[in-house]
Amino acid sequence: MSFADDHLVPLVDEGLGNSAYLVDLGDGRALAVDASRDLRALRAAADRRGLTVAYAADTHLHADFLSGAVQLAHDDGATVLASAAGHRAFEHTALADGDETDLGGLTLRALATPGHTDEHLSFLLTDGPRELGVFTGGSLIVGSAARTDLLGADRAEELARAQYRSLRRLAELPDATAVWPTHGAGSFCSAPPGAERTTTIAAQKQANALLAAPDEDTFVRELLGSLGSYPAYFDRLSEINRRGPAVLGSAPVLPALTSDQVRELLGQGAQILDVRPIADFAAGHIPGAISIPLRDQFATWLGWLLPENTPLVIVTAPGQDLAELTWQALKIGYERLAGHLAGGMAAWNAGGGTQESVELVAADRLADRPVLDVRQRAEHTAAHIPGAAHIELGDLTARSNDAPQGAVVACGHGERAMTAASLLQRAGHSDLAVLDGGPADWAKATSRPLQEGA
Structure with missing residues (x-):
């Protein structure tokens, strides 16, 4: 049985596409890595094993969720481990490249791996001279590397070049070293689709196209060319994480x-x-x-x-x-x-309240109505209903005037389309409808091919 099978518990947030990790240190204590503020799954895993979280390590100032490290320090007395370069405004053990933390038998070594953020660290977990695995956060991820534009488009290339060097540094670890990233499929921090959320150095040398890039310029061009849009809230969470999220006193109740x-x-x-x-x-x-x-x-x-x-x-x-x-x-x-x-x-x-409605349209009932596709650019380009206009859902509030009147709004299954229809309705659009299903359902219902390209 491997170390990961016996001592490592990955905690996957399917919605954000991220993984946190709970490491059983073998003495009733645990290490948490990249835990979010929603600690329910981590608490349940720790309770099942009878563990108290003694260390909470963050690989970087997260943009897509609030860190749970401050809460773990408050509730469990956990020591927070994080990059000194992050200048966090709360009590923590500030680590620089090469610094080691004795976990009571195992050792956690900080590796500076900037790129996703300036202050990014990876954490190499060792047992004596043996490298067990590396928590790579937003550096090396399964099949790719995390995006480098979160600190502004003007710094994206500079940080992509740093990411190139960081990935090559990680690739020098022994082939058998496990790779435990934070960002996975579904993350807007730029992870490709796929079921695997952990990997090994050897597997990434064989399968990661970015590691196979012949030179730095090619790597930068391929990484930056793969970047799509990301949620607006990413622009504010890293600073809240630097200051430290507010401690929650009890389980929240919605009145x-x-x-x-x-x-x-x-x-x-x-x-x-x-x-x-x-x-x-x-x-x-x-x-x-x-x-x-x-x-x-x-x-x-x-x-x-x-x-x-x-x-x-x-x-x-x-x-x-x-x-x-x-x-x-x-x-x-x-x-x-x-x-x-x-x-x-x-x-x-x-109570006499008024209400509005939105028509749900079956895939075989579109007739000649205009279609508005609100999926991500890559989804639309891969295959869409012929002639569909395209505005990403995240851009729709600012571009509501560009949406065709009386449109049938479409996405992959209907949820994003209904969100879009509600935004358009609020902006004054009328006679809207939502496709009940997605382009694949339309193609099946009409026996017509989908269109590729922009």
Whole structure:
């Protein structure tokens, strides 16, 4: 049995496409690496093994989630391990390249691997002279390397060149060394699709196209050419992580609100956030509500589309998990959750509230209506409904005037399309519809080919 099989617990956040890690140190203590503020899965894993978290290591100042290291220090007395170059404003052990931390038998060695961020560290876990694995954060990831434009487009090339050197440094580790990245498939920090979230140095030498780049210029061109858009909230979280997220005193509770209280909050500038399934939203919703269905990707689209400083009133369907909703919001710094509408839309309607609707259109019923595709650029380019206009969902608020009137909005399955329709409806568009399904469903229903290219 390998060390990872017996001592390492990967904790995958499917929505953000990231992995945290819990390492059983063998004496009732544990090391947590790149833990998010939502510590539920980590706590459950530690409890199953009877572990207390003694160390919390962060590979870099995360942009896509708030770190749980400060909370672990407060709750468990964990020692926070992080780069000295990050200038964090809370108590931590500041590490430079080559610094080692004795974990009580195992050793954690800091390796400076800038590129994704200036202060990025990888952490090499060793047992005496043997390299067990390396926590690579946003440096070497499965099949790629993490994006280098989060500190601004003007620094993207400079940091890509640093990333080139960092990956080559990591590639010098023994082939058998396990690679444990933070960013994986689904991450907007630029991980390619695929099921594997961990790898080895040998596997990456064979399969990672960036490691195979013949020179630095080629590496930089390929990495920068692969970068798509990323959520707007990425631009603010790294600074909050540098200062240290606020410690949470207890499990958060989402208050229940009456229809009258919701109206009062709306009058004070609150935003309605409707997290119900798309069919429920289509049938009827509060005017001005934004649809972001509660699913794994909820936090990404919340952080991309709504301001964090506006009070949010939540509309849910019966049985939806309020704790899941709240934790997804908190892990990306959304703390102004005013509450949820008690009784949902039934209570709103019973209280005389008005509502709007959006038509759901079957894939074989588009006829000659204009189609607006709101998927990411790479998705649209790969295959789309012929003639579809394209505006990424993240750009739609700023470009709502560019959207065709009376459009059928499409994405991969319908969730992003309904979010887009709600944004357009709020901006004054009418006669909107949402494709129930995606381009593949249209192609199957009509026996017509999809179009490739921009």
